[in-house]
Amino acid sequence: MANTESGPGNREKNFILSKKASLTPRDRVRMAMAHKEPDRVPFDFGSTSVTSIAGMAYEKLKRHLGSDSQTRIMAKQGQVAHIDEEILRKFGIDTRPLDPGVPDNWTDIEINPLTYQDEWGVQWQRPEESNSYFLLKGHFEGDENGTLEALHRFQWPDPKDPGRYRGLRDRARKLHEETDYAVVFSPRATFWQDAARIRGFGDFFSDLVTNKKYIHALLDRILEIRLEITERMMAETRGFIDVVLVSDDLGTQSGPMISMQMFEEFVKPRQKIYFEAMKKGDPDAKILYHCDGCIDVFLPHLIEIGIDGLNPVQVSARNMGDTKRLKREFGRDLFFWGGVDTGRVIPFGTRDEIFEEVKRRIDDLAPGGGYVLNFVHNIQDEVPPENVCAMFEAAMEYGWYGG
């Protein structure tokens, strides 16, 4: 994008007060995840497709910072941007993303110019004025598709497709050996959310009550494929990554999506298998679990079956806003990754409010280590670039340990 408003450096601020830094970014993140206080709170921006920024907001941010690089998109859903190295350095970001390869034998099917179908049979659509895709419908929607036969008939994604793994080891090794950033790997580890998308949310949720056998079979089938992909990928990345991301939403704004009984019947035993495979795949990588919404009731269970960290700590959801309490109750077992409110403060807050919010989350979550600062989920398109900058300025001001 042409850079018309400001020349490079015009508005540049000295974001990195590097004179105080005594650790490499990777050691900083590793110490924090080990519940020890590093030199300062580590920051993430863009290491995963749930801790980044929407494309249009990123364009504005780059213009504001005087960068004219071409935006690369890492996820079509939500149109999530890859953050350029120069911006990561400007903000003092301690993490870098590692993404898997794409399958050789699958290309998304164009249904029409606004709609495509992915390898799981799920259709995504975008509104005309935006490039951001939203869930349209799942392959198994409708009563007639809620059967075991329908599951058998479907052409499932091929976990052995070599495209997924090609070059992964080299990219991982390069990040590990040639940079000193913490490497965050996203093997697309999910099964619950996949199932809801594939079956369609309405049918999926009612099936949990009335068609349990089918749901168990659907979840098993997805888990089997995702698990094999994750295991093969982690055999490539072993020893080179610091964090592995797993995600499955279990919460809404006002409460858990499902009862504890359903969590224990459908989710927990499968997650246990998943987390154990990840630990076995790379004992040195920490498992970061991304789950939106109000989920505090599940946290003791998730800790029990092996998660190390929680993202995004959706502070606008019920029971998730009191980060002091979350730290007190779960901070010994769990590190927190996220926490800066994007429901109101980052999009609409004043500079002072943003500083206050950042300070509060650091005060609540950072003592004793165990905190990686990031906003709650991706920055949305309307967020002014000044606010994104203010957040990282505030983080750099308040993030240092030991005064």
Next chain:
Amino acid sequence: MSRNQELTEGIIRGDRENVVRLVREDLEAGHGPVLILNDGLIPGMEKLGDQFGRGEVFIPELMAAAKAMNAAMEILRPLLEASGVEPLGKVVMGTVKGDMHDIGKNLVCMLLRGAGFEVIDLGVNTSAEQFIEALENSGARILGMSALLTTTMNRMGAIIETIRRAPFGEEVRIMVGGAPLDEDFAAKIGANGYAKDAPLAVDRFKELHAALQP
């Protein structure tokens, strides 16, 4: 257990097959559709809504019940219409322009139908003009709008303004909902109501509907 209690229980358990069977049998035995609806089915949805509000049941239970309710309504609706029974009220629903999230909105639609409303669901990505057209064509004067993104939430105010400028715009009672919203925001953009979850939304729709009656 009485027949009506059995129906109520069937709705609460989301037992679609049993609910449909009971409704058919009751109709064959000469029970009127209005009584089946008011004394059998609706109490089930209401009880479940209360349990949801108290955190005793969750989305799956609501969704299963709403589906059982819809299956029953498919049988009852033609009979209710034939006997001149009007729906409780009409509601136009949609997710606003630029936003394609519809899980929460669909849940509200299902519960509204379960409560006896006729729902004109415009789906996702709905413009002010589409809302106005649907209000005009259906005669509905209650509108529900949903937004799940902070971006699209900010367009709700402009959509409401446009609707207010329509000839009947001041009469329309507008409910808004969606994760990033709250009561203050709803008031600020000139909405008539807000609810933070689906069963509460149904209660608010009922209040708005009652207030509209002469």
